[in-house]
Amino acid sequence: MTDRSADVLPVNQSLGGVTEQLAGIPLHFPARRRWLATMVFACALLLLLMVSIAALFTRGVGIWGINIPVNWAFAIHNYVWWLGIGHAGTLISAFLLLTGSEWRNSLNRFAETMTLFAVICAGIYPVLHLGRPWYLYWMFPYPATMGVWPQFRSPLEWDIWAVLTYLTVSLAFWYTGLIPDLAAARDRARSRGWQIFFGITALGWRGSAAHWSRWSQAYRLTAGLAVPLVVSVHSEVSLLFAAGQIPGWHSTIFPPYFVLGAAFSGFAVVSIIAIALRFWFGLENLVTDEHLDLLGKVLLATGLMTAYGYVFEVFDALYSGGPHEIQTLIDRIAGAYAWTYWGALVFNFIPLQALWWRRVRRCGSALLLISASVVVGMWLERYMILVTSLYRDFLVSSWGEFTPTFWDWSTYFGTIGLFLVPFLLAIRFIPMISIFETKELLHEEQEERHGG
Amino acid sequence: MAAEAYGLLAEFGSPEALLKAAREARGAGYRRLDAFTPFPVEGLSLALRLARPGVSWIGLIGGFAGAAVALLMQVYVNYDYPLDVGGRPVYAISAFAVVTFELTILFSALSMIAAMLWQNGLPRLNHPVFAGRRFHLASKDRYFLCVQSDDQAFDPQQTAAFLRRSGALSVELIPP
Numbered sequence: 001m002t003d004r005s006a007d008v009l010p011v012n013q014s015l016g017g018v019t020e021q022l023a024g025i026p027l028h029f030p031a032r033r034r035w036l037a038t039m040v041f042a043c044a045l046l047l048l049l050m051v052s053i054a055a056l057f058t059r060g061v062g063i064w065g066i067n068i069p070v071n072w073a074f075a076i077h078n079y080v081w082w083l084g085i086g087h088a089g090t091l092i093s094a095f096l097l098l099t100g101s102e103w104r105n106s107l108n109r110f111a112e113t114m115t116l117f118a119v120i121c122a123g124i125y126p127v128l129h130l131g132r133p134w135y136l137y138w139m140f141p142y143p144a145t146m147g148v149w150p151q152f153r154s155p156l157e158w159d160i161w162a163v164l165t166y167l168t169v170s171l172a173f174w175y176t177g178l179i180p181d182l183a184a185a186r187d188r189a190r191s192r193g194w195q196i197f198f199g200i201t202a203l204g205w206r207g208s209a210a211h212w213s214r215w216s217q218a219y220r221l222t223a224g225l226a227v228p229l230v231v232s233v234h235s236e237v238s239l240l241f242a243a244g245q246i247p248g249w250h251s252t253i254f255p256p257y258f259v260l261g262a263a264f265s266g267f268a269v270v271s272i273i274a275i276a277l278r279f280w281f282g283l284e285n286l287v288t289d290e291h292l293d294l295l296g297k298v299l300l301a302t303g304l305m306t307a308y309g310y311v312f313e314v315f316d317a318l319y320s321g322g323p324h325e326i327q328t329l330i331d332r333i334a335g336a337y338a339w340t341y342w343g344a345l346v347f348n349f350i351p352l353q354a355l356w357w358r359r360v361r362r363c364g365s366a367l368l369l370i371s372a373s374v375v376v377g378m379w380l381e382r383y384m385i386l387v388t389s390l391y392r393d394f395l396v397s398s399w400g401e402f403t404p405t406f407w408d409w410s411t412y413f414g415t416i417g418l419f420l421v422p423f424l425l426a427i428r429f430i431p432m433i434s435i436f437e438t439k440e441l442l443h444e445e446q447e448e449r450h451g452g
Numbered sequence: 453m454a455a456e457a458y459g460l461l462a463e464f465g466s467p468e469a470l471l472k473a474a475r476e477a478r479g480a481g482y483r484r485l486d487a488f489t490p491f492p493v494e495g496l497s498l499a500l501r502l503a504r505p506g507v508s509w510i511g512l513i514g515g516f517a518g519a520a521v522a523l524l525m526q527v528y529v530n531y532d533y534p535l536d537v538g539g540r541p542v543y544a545i546s547a548f549a550v551v552t553f554e555l556t557i558l559f560s561a562l563s564m565i566a567a568m569l570w571q572n573g574l575p576r577l578n579h580p581v582f583a584g585r586r587f588h589l590a591s592k593d594r595y596f597l598c599v600q601s602d603d604q605a606f607d608p609q610q611t612a613a614f615l616r617r618s619g620a621l622s623v624e625l626i627p628p
Contacts, residue, residue, distance in 0.1 A: 015490070015593035141529055149529035153537070153547035158554075165554040169561045176565050180591070184490070187588035203575035206582065207590050209487040211572045213497040214505040218568035221511050222561045229557045236550050439593075440491040443467065 007445045008103040008290045015439045018286070022435045023181075023188040029428060031280050042420035049414025052407055053128065061131050063407040070390045070402035075129035077382045078412050080237055081265065082122035082419075083163070084258075084378065088266020089115030090170060090230045093177070094223035102444070103294050105437035106286045109181075110277060111270045112174040113426045118269075119167045120422075121415040126159060128411070155240045162236045169229055173222050176215070179205050181435045197429075234259045241385070248328035248389035251316040257309030264302040264348075265378035268371035271295045275364045275371075277432060286433055289362040296361030296370075303352045303374065310345070324394055332388045336401060340384035347377030458580035458628045459484075459600040460611050461587065462620035467493040470595035473618040474499040477599065480614060484603035488581065488596040507571070511564035518559025522552040580626050598626070 029035070055063055066073045093108035127133050139160045141150055150157050183205035186198035205211070235255035242249055251257070274295065278287040317329040332341045351373045354360045361367060392399045426432070464470040470487060477485055478501065485500050487493075526548045534542045569575070581587055581598060590596050597620075599611050612623045 019490070019592045141525060147533060149533045151535060152526045152529060152551060153535075153540070153544050158550040161551045161554045165558045168558060172561055172565050176568075180491070184591040187591045203569070204577060204579060205574065206579055206587075207488045207490060208572075209489065209493070209496045209500055210502050211574075212489065212492040213502055214507055214568045214571055216492050217505045217507045218511075218564045221508055221564055225511075225557045225561050229554075232550070232553050232557075239550070436491040436591075443491070 007449075008288060009106070009438070009442050009445060010285055010288070011442070011445050011449050013285055013442065015442060018438055018442060019184055019435055020188065022286075022431050022433050022438070023185040025281055025427075026185060026429050026431060027189055027194060030282075034280060035424065035428065038420070039424050042417050042424055045414055045417025046421050047417070048410050049418055052411040052414050055407060056128060056411070057133065061129065063405065064411075065403050065405045065408055067400055067402065069393060069398050069400040070387055072129075072386055072390060073402050074404055074408040074412055075125045076240075077379075077386050078415065079122050079125035079129075080258075081379050081382045082118050082125070082415065083237060084234065084262030084382075085266045085269045085375075086115040086118035086122065086166075086170075087230045087234060087259070087262040088270050089113070089118070090173075090226050091263055091266070092270060094173070094226040094230075097220065097223045098227065102437075102441045103291060105441045106283075106288075106291055106433055107270060107274055107295075108437070109177070109434045110273055110427075110432045112170065112177070113423060113432070114266075114269060114273060115170050116167070116174060117419045117422050117426075118266075119163065119170060121419050123163050123167065124415070124418070126156075126163075155236070155243045158236050159240060162233045166229060166233045169222070169226060173219075173226055176219055176222065177434065177437075178430065179203060180207065180215075181431045183207065184435045185431055230262075231259055234262045246389045246393055247322070247324035248317070248332070248385070250325075251313050253309050253312040253316065257306070257313070260302055260305040260309060261378060261381065264299070264306045265375060267295065267299045267302055268374035268378070271299060271367050271371040272375070275368045277427070279364070283433065286438060292364060292367050293358065293361045296355045296367055299367075299371065299374065300352060300355040303349060303355075307349050327392065328389055331392055332384060335388060335392070337384065337388050337391070340380045340388065344377050344381040344384055347373045347380060349377075456628070457601045457608065458583075458626040459598050459603075459606070460608070460615060461581060461584045461624045461626050462597045462599075462615040462618075463586055463589070463622045463624075464595045464597065464619065465621055467496075467595055469619050470597055471495055471499050473597050473615070473620065476618045477597065477614075481605045482599050482603050482611075484600035484606070486598045486600065488587070488590040488598065490591050490593060490595075493595070505568075505571075507564050507567050510567040511560045514563030515556045515560035517563075518555040518557070519552055521559070522555035523548060526551060580628060583626055584624055586622060586624065594621075601628075 064074065066075075089111040092104055092111040096104035097108070127136055130136065138144075139150055139157060152158075179202060182198050182202035186195065186202045189195045189198055235258065238254040238258040242254055271292070274287050274291065278284055314329060317325040320326075332338065351370045354366065354370060360370075387402050391401055462473065464473060467489065470489070470493065474485065474487060474496065478499065487496055487500060489496065527543055530542045536542070581596075584596070586594065587596065597615070599606060599615070605611070608625060612625070615623045
C-alpha cells in the first residue's frame with residue numbers, strides 16, 4: 001500500500017490553486033441547484049423518519065413486523081449495516097495514515113464525515129428498539145434511588161459504551177484534522193459571516209511549527225487508537241449475536257467476518273461518495289482515476305475476505321455437526337428466506353469480480369454501480385444473518401415468520417435522510433477534501449519530480 | 453526596543469527555502485524563532501530545535517486512567533448490587549473487557565487532543581502575527597519565519613537585512 005512509484009495527483013497544479021479551489025467550495029458554493037434539490041429529497045426522508053418515530057413512540061414497537069421468534073429484525077439489522085458503513089471512514093483515514101498511503105489524503109475528510117453520520121444513524125436504532133425508550137438513561141451508571149446499577153456483563157450494555165466511544169473519538173479525530181483547513185478557509189473568507197464562522201471554528205490556528213509538531217503527534221496517535229477501536233466496536237457487535245443462544249451465530253469467524261464485511265460495505269459507500277463529489281464539484285484533479293483504481297482494489301480485497309467468511313461459516317456449521325446449526329444452514333440456503341442468502345451472494349460477489357480489470361476500476365460509473373450493488377448485498381447479508389437464524393430456533397412450537405411492515409421500511413428509509421441531511425450541510429459549510437494534506441502530498445510529488 | 457514590536461516576519465516561497473533560512477538564523481545566534489507553514493514541514497522542528505512534543509505521555513496516562521476508571525466502576529457496581537445469573541462470577545474480567553477497552557481508548561484520545569490544544573495555547577482569539585499583511589498566505593502557499601523581538605540578538609534593521617540575505621521574499625515588522 002505504500003507504493004509511491006506513480007503520482008496520485010497530477011503535479012502540474014499549484015498549491016495556491018488547490019487551496020483556492022477547495023476552500024472555495026464552501027465559500028463560493030457551486031452546484032447550488034443540485035444541492036438544493038438533493039437537500040429537499042433528504043429533508044423529505046428525514047420528515048418520514050420523524051413521522052415514523054412519532055408513530056413508534058405513541059404506538060410501540062408492535063407497529064414493526066417483529067414478533068417473538070424474530071424479535072430482532074430491522075432495528076438491529078440496520079444498526080449493524082449503518083455501523084459497518086461508518087467503519088470504512090475510520091479505516092481509510094486512520095489505518096491508511098499509519099501505513100503511509102498518502103492517496104487517502106483526497107478521501108479522508110468526507111469518509112470521516114460519512115462515519116460520523118452513519119454512526120448516528122446506527123446509534124438511534126437500539127434506542128428505538130428499546131420499547132420503552134424513555135428509560136434509556138438506565139443504561140448509564142448513576143446513583144439511582146432504587147439502588148440498582150446497569151448490568152455490565154451484558155452485551156447490550158457494552159454496546160452503548162462502544163458506540164458512544166466510537167462516536168466521540170471519531171468526532172474528536174475528525175475535528176482535529178479539520179482545524180488547519182478551517183484556518184485556511186478563514187484566511188480566504190471575504191464576507192463577515194464566513195470570517196466569524198471559520199474564525200471561531202479554526203480556534204485561532206496559525207500553523208506555527210511548534211503547533212504542527214504537537215498536532216502531528218496527537219493526530220497520528222489518535223489514528224493509532226482509532227484502528228483498534230473500529231475492530232473492537234464491530235467485534236463487540238458480533239458478540240451481541242454470539243452471546244445469544246440461537247444457532248448460526250456462534251461461528252468463531254464472526255468477529256473478523258463482521259469487521260471485514262463492515263469495511264467492505266463502507267468502502268463501497270466511500271466510492272459512491274467520492275464519485276458523486278468529484279462529478280458535482282469537478283474535482284477530477286484531486287480525486288483522480290488513480291484513486292478510483294485504488295478504491296476498487298481495496299473493495300475487491302475486502303470483498304474476497306468477506307467471501308472467505310461465507311465459506312468458513314458453511315464449513316463451521318458442517319464441521320460442528322450440530323443438528324440445529326445444520327438446520328439453520330439449510331434454512332439459509334433453501335428456507336423461506338433463501339432469497340436473502342442468494343441475494344447477498346449475488347449482489348456482493350458477482351459484480352465485484354469485474355474489479356479484477358483495471359479498466360473497470362478506473363471507470364467512475366462502473367465502480368459506482370458495483371459499489372451500489374455491494375451496499376444492497378451487505379444489507380441483505382445482515383438481514384439474512386438475523387432473520388434466518390431467528391425464525392426457526394430450537395423448538396418447532398416457537399417457529400414463526402417475519403415480514404417487514406410499512407413502518408419498518410419507513411424508519412429505514414428515514415435514516416437515509418438522517419444521514420444525508422447533515423452530510424449535505426457538511427458539504428455546504430466545510431472543506432470536504434483535506435486542503436493541507438492534499439498540499440503536503442502535492443508538494444512531495446513535485447519535489448520528487450524535481451529531484452528525479 | 454523589545455516593546456516596540458512583536459518580531460520580524462519573513463516570507464519564503466518554498467519549505468526548502470524556509471528550512472535553509474531557519475538553519476542560518478540558528479547559526480547566526482537567533483534563538484526566539486517560530487515558523488508558520490500551510491502544512492507540517494518535515495525537519496522544521498529539528499531546524500528550529502523545538503522540544504519533542506510530550507503529547508504521547510499524556511495519552512499514555514489518559515489510557516491508564518481510562519482503564520482504571522472502567523475497571524473500578526464495573527467492579528464497584530457489581531459489588532454494590534451483585535446480580536447472580538445462574539451462579540456465574542460477579543467479578544467477570546472477561547465480561548468487563550469491552551467497556552474497559554473502550555474507556556482506555558476514549559480517555560487516551562481525548563486527553564491527547566485536549567493536551568495538544570492546551571499546550572498550543574488554543575483556542576485563542578487573536579495573535580500578533582495575524583497583523584502581518586501577507587500572513588493570510590501562511591495557510592495557502594507561503595512559508596514564514598518569525599524572529600521574535602525578545603531575542604537577545606534582535607535588532608529591527610540588522611535582523612531584517614539578515615532575513616533578506618537568507619532569501620526572504622518580503623520582511624515585515626509585526627506590531628506587538
